[in-house]
Amino acid sequence: MAVVVSLEEKRKGRPSGLDALLQLCGGDLERVNHAIVERMHSPVELIPQLAGHLVEAGGKRLRPLLTLAAARLCSYRGDKHILLSACVEFIHTATLLHDDVVDGSDLRRGKPSANAVWGNKAPVLVGDFMFTRAFELMVEVGSLDVLRILSQASSVIAEGEVLQLQTANNMATSESAYLQVITAKTAKLFAAACQIGAVIAERPSAECEALESYGTNIGIAFQLVDDVLDYTARQATLGKAVGDDFREGKITLPVILAFRRGDEEEREFWRRTMERLEQQDGDLERALELMQKHKALADTLDRAQHYGKMARDALALFPDSAVQRAFLDVVDFSIERAF
Amino acid sequence: MAVVVSLEEKRKGRPSGLDALLQLCGGDLERVNHAIVERMHSPVELIPQLAGHLVEAGGKRLRPLLTLAAARLCSYRGDKHILLSACVEFIHTATLLHDDVVDGSDLRRGKPSANAVWGNKAPVLVGDFMFTRAFELMVEVGSLDVLRILSQASSVIAEGEVLQLQTANNMATSESAYLQVITAKTAKLFAAACQIGAVIAERPSAECEALESYGTNIGIAFQLVDDVLDYTARQATLGKAVGDDFREGKITLPVILAFRRGDEEEREFWRRTMERLEQQDGDLERALELMQKHKALADTLDRAQHYGKMARDALALFPDSAVQRAFLDVVDFSIERAF
Numbered sequence: 001m002a003v004v005v006s007l008e009e010k011r012k013g014r015p016s017g018l019d020a021l022l023q024l025c026g027g028d029l030e031r032v033n034h035a036i037v038e039r040m041h042s043p044v045e046l047i048p049q050l051a052g053h054l055v056e057a058g059g060k061r062l063r064p065l066l067t068l069a070a071a072r073l074c075s076y077r078g079d080k081h082i083l084l085s086a087c088v089e090f091i092h093t094a095t096l097l098h099d100d101v102v103d104g105s106d107l108r109r110g111k112p113s114a115n116a117v118w119g120n121k122a123p124v125l126v127g128d129f130m131f132t133r134a135f136e137l138m139v140e141v142g143s144l145d146v147l148r149i150l151s152q153a154s155s156v157i158a159e160g161e162v163l164q165l166q167t168a169n170n171m172a173t174s175e176s177a178y179l180q181v182i183t184a185k186t187a188k189l190f191a192a193a194c195q196i197g198a199v200i201a202e203r204p205s206a207e208c209e210a211l212e213s214y215g216t217n218i219g220i221a222f223q224l225v226d227d228v229l230d231y232t233a234r235q236a237t238l239g240k241a242v243g244d245d246f247r248e249g250k251i252t253l254p255v256i257l258a259f260r261r262g263d264e265e266e267r268e269f270w271r272r273t274m275e276r277l278e279q280q281d282g283d284l285e286r287a288l289e290l291m292q293k294h295k296a297l298a299d300t301l302d303r304a305q306h307y308g309k310m311a312r313d314a315l316a317l318f319p320d321s322a323v324q325r326a327f328l329d330v331v332d333f334s335i336e337r338a339f
Numbered sequence: 340m341a342v343v344v345s346l347e348e349k350r351k352g353r354p355s356g357l358d359a360l361l362q363l364c365g366g367d368l369e370r371v372n373h374a375i376v377e378r379m380h381s382p383v384e385l386i387p388q389l390a391g392h393l394v395e396a397g398g399k400r401l402r403p404l405l406t407l408a409a410a411r412l413c414s415y416r417g418d419k420h421i422l423l424s425a426c427v428e429f430i431h432t433a434t435l436l437h438d439d440v441v442d443g444s445d446l447r448r449g450k451p452s453a454n455a456v457w458g459n460k461a462p463v464l465v466g467d468f469m470f471t472r473a474f475e476l477m478v479e480v481g482s483l484d485v486l487r488i489l490s491q492a493s494s495v496i497a498e499g500e501v502l503q504l505q506t507a508n509n510m511a512t513s514e515s516a517y518l519q520v521i522t523a524k525t526a527k528l529f530a531a532a533c534q535i536g537a538v539i540a541e542r543p544s545a546e547c548e549a550l551e552s553y554g555t556n557i558g559i560a561f562q563l564v565d566d567v568l569d570y571t572a573r574q575a576t577l578g579k580a581v582g583d584d585f586r587e588g589k590i591t592l593p594v595i596l597a598f599r600r601g602d603e604e605e606r607e608f609w610r611r612t613m614e615r616l617e618q619q620d621g622d623l624e625r626a627l628e629l630m631q632k633h634k635a636l637a638d639t640l641d642r643a644q645h646y647g648k649m650a651r652d653a654l655a656l657f658p659d660s661a662v663q664r665a666f667l668d669v670v671d672f673s674i675e676r677a678f
Contacts, residue, residue: 044502098467102460121441121504124463128437129497131467135474135490144481151474158468163383165460 017333018060020326025068028082032064035086039133050114050126054093062222063193064089066330070197070211073323080141080200084150087141088193090134091154095161095185097127102165103248146196153192160184169249169275171267175256179220187219210317214327217311222334224304227252228297229338231288243284249274253303257296258287266290301338308335356672357399359665364407367421371403374425378472389453389465393432401561402532403428405669409536409550412662419480419539423489426480427532429473430493434500434524436466441504442587485535492531499523508588508614510606514595518559526558549656553666556650561673563643566591567636568677570627582623588613592642596635597626605629640677647674 022029040051064085071081099105100113101120107113114123131154138150164181167173194215198208230245231254245252251274259270269286272278291297308331318324361368379390403424410420438444439452440459446452453462470493477489503520506512533554537547569584570593584591590613598609608625611617630636647670657663 042498042501044498044505046501046505047498095467098463102463120459122501124437124441125497125500125504128434128466128470129494129501131470132490132494132497136494139483139486139490142483144478144483147478147486151471151478155468155471155475158464158471159381159383159386161464162381162385162461162468165464166383166385 017329017336018062018065020322020329021065021069024072024323024326025065028068028072028085029061029065031082032061032068032085032089035082036089039086039137040090040130042129046118046122047126047129050097050118050122051093051130053111053114053117054096054108055089059092061089062330063092063189066190066193066215067197069323069327070194071201072197073211073318073321073327074198074201074203074207076197076201078200080143080146081197083137083141084146084196084200085193087134087137087150088189088196090130090137091150091157092189094127094130094134095157095189097123097130099161101127102161103244103250105244107244141200143200145199149192149196149199153188156184156188160186160188167251169277170251171255171259171271171275173251173256175253178251178253178256182220182223183216186223187216190219190222191215207317210314213314214311217307217314218331218334221304221307221311221331224253224300224307225335225338228254228300228304231291232297232338246273246284246287247279249277253300254291254296255287257299258290258294261294261296262290301335304335304338308332356668356675357401357404359661359668360404360408363411363662363665364404367407367411367424368400368404370421371400371407371424371428374421375428378425378476379429379469381468385457385461386465386468389436389457389461390432390469392450392453392456393435393447394428398431400428401669402431402528405529405532405554406536408662408666409533410540411536412550412657412660412666413537413540413542413546415536415540417539419482419485420536422476422480423485423535423539424532426473426476426489427528427535429469429476430489430496431528433466433469433473434496434528436462436469438500440466441500442583442589444583446583480539482539484538488531488535488538492527495523495527499525499527506590508616509590510594510598510610510614512590512595514592517590517592517595521559521562522555525562526555529558529561530554546656549653552653553650556646556653557670557673560643560646560650560670563592563639563646564674564677566593567639567643570630571636571677585612585623585626586618588616592639593630593635594626596638597629597633600633600635601629640674643674643677647671 036055037052040048040055042048067085067088068081096108097114100108101115101123104115105113106116114126134154135151138147160181160183164185167177167181191212192215194211195208198211227245230242230252233242244250245255255270255274259267262270269283269290273283273287311331312328315324315327375394376391379387379394381387406424406427407420435447436453439447440454440462443454444452445455453465473493474490477486499520499522503524506516506520530551531554533550534547537550566584569581569591572581583589584594594609594613598606601609608629612622612626650670651667654663654666
């Protein structure tokens with residue numbers, strides 16, 4: 001893949017993706033982590049057990065970090081960003097719990113998924129609890145503008161999840177239908193996480209929109225890279241099983257591109273494996289070969305870079321500063337994970 | 340059951356339970372039904388399909404009716420009660436969708452449950468959508484006090500569902516632990532539905548609390564009667580399969596009373612059937628015999644009447660009026676369903 005080389009060169013001598021962001025917002029993130037642990041407490045033991053299993057497994061906390069950084073970029077003075085960051089992570093956690101049930105995933109962040117440990121019932125209900133707790137947190141913060149953004153985002157995310165279910169195992173899914181799914185289910189929360197930082201700082205709408213646009217584009221890039229990683233990463237890096245998407249017949253962009261660019265025999269391979277889920281030994285390897293042949297993975301990354309560029313341009317509205325540069329690093333981070 | 344006779348006598352010549360309420364709030368309920376259909380719309384077809392399957396199957400709309408009636412009792416002038424009623428029904432619908440997945444129920448309101456028709460994935464995700472849409476509606480109404488009540492109620496409901504899961508198949512569950520579960524998972528939404536009617540009317544806190552207390556108590560009574568009906572109703576009346584709770588090993592008050600009042604051989608029967616779920620032909624009949632022998636069903640209804648009385652007394656704060664009398668009818672309705 002040609003892109004690898006150029007990115008490798010660009011990366012030389014620069015600190016890795018999230019370092020600057022973590023350095024700038026590390027103190028705030030400590031407070032967010034504290035709030036997360038405190039607010040997922042419940043006398044009903046299964047709740048902190050399940051939530052803790054996932055939350056403490058320590059994702060990157062990328063979404064809450066974006067809220068903290070956006071607040072800082074907008075010179076926000078106050079405390080609302082702490083609870084709202086926790087709230088964003090709770091919404092994310094709730095969707096992960098339900099996603100893993102719906103997908104029947106066994107691994108999440110390198111550990112057995114909640115449904116693998118507790119079965120499906122508890123993750124459904126604890127996911128609901130995390131969702132409602134998120135709403136309690138945002139009500140506590142008390143900004144109707146923020147409530148509007150986050151409730152609408154949650155609704156769009158849920159709608160996107162249903163849309164994804166509806167398009168599952170359907171090789172007729174177009175690139176634009178796929179983009180619609182990931183914009184809703186992934187990018188919307190990135191967008192909201194960024195936007196609310198500007199909203200609580202009461203910045204002009206142009207800045208709120210710039211951060212929303214940054215979030216949307218970085219979210220799309222992030223998901224595109226995730227979909228590539230599902231085919232290329234080593235399990236240790238990925239924290240879940242390689243080829244999960246393939247085994248579930250999940251239609252992601254690498255599959256869409258390989259299918260559209262393939263001949264009739266190849267398309268029949270995709271229909272058999274992804275639509276009818278009639279899979280046998282060697283099918284994943286064959287899928288990878290076809291993706292290489294048609295540059296499906298490289299071009300998916302190329303698309304990711306396109307959205308990365310839009311994210312960068314959205315941020316150009318803000319003057320150069322350490323936090324603005326940290327935001328730009330996140331763009332690189334989101335894409336370079338793939339290499 | 341002695342109670343049957345006295346209630347039968349009391350009921351003579353009176354209109355049935357919800358008639359007065361429906362007559363007083365029928366116009367508003369039309370508007371709520373309209374809002375429900377409108378707001379569950381989505382371009383993602385599965386959403387209106389699933390939501391419609393349940394919503395249009397037409398439950399009694401008891402919870403939204405309580406919000407409408409409470410607003411009327413408090414002489415509310417405005418439109419907020421319409422969207423908030425729809426919101427209450429959406430929260431209820433979301434919990435039903437997830438409940439049926441968790442319980443593996445095949446029937447709901449006399450029709451195949453959503454999970455029986457679409458499998459488990461869609462109801463989990465559409466349930467999430469209904470939840471988030473409920474929050475959008477309440478944000479649209481824009482009262483932070485109402486948001487506080489409904490977000491906290493949703494969180495308590497979710498917590499109660501997890502608690503129920505945690506106590507499932509455990510014959511050591513005490514009556515008070517059971518009460519804690521149903522207060523959270525059922526009564527809390529009744530309480531919030533009533534309370535918000537007073538809150539939007541900006542009534543003094545004593546009236547808000549009176550309606551909250553009414554809702555809590557009627558909710559507990561309602562659930563106790565539901566738990567009796569699961570053992571005694573004819574399927575056509577119940578809208579779900581008789582004996583579902585038994586087959587799932589769900590620990591409800593009739594079971595708790597029969598177990599506690601039984602001898603060691605009887606207790607072993609309950610442990611085998613409810614804890615180990617080792618059930619065979621004739622077990623449901625045996626369970627019913629034991630419940631009759633120990634007056635477990637009659638005494639559960641007796642408990643329900645106790646909460647019904649508290650609901651009545653809570654309402655005594657309000658002067659006599661048609662809507663106040665309609666509220667009292669709901670108490671009778673909630674309990675007399677059992678007979």
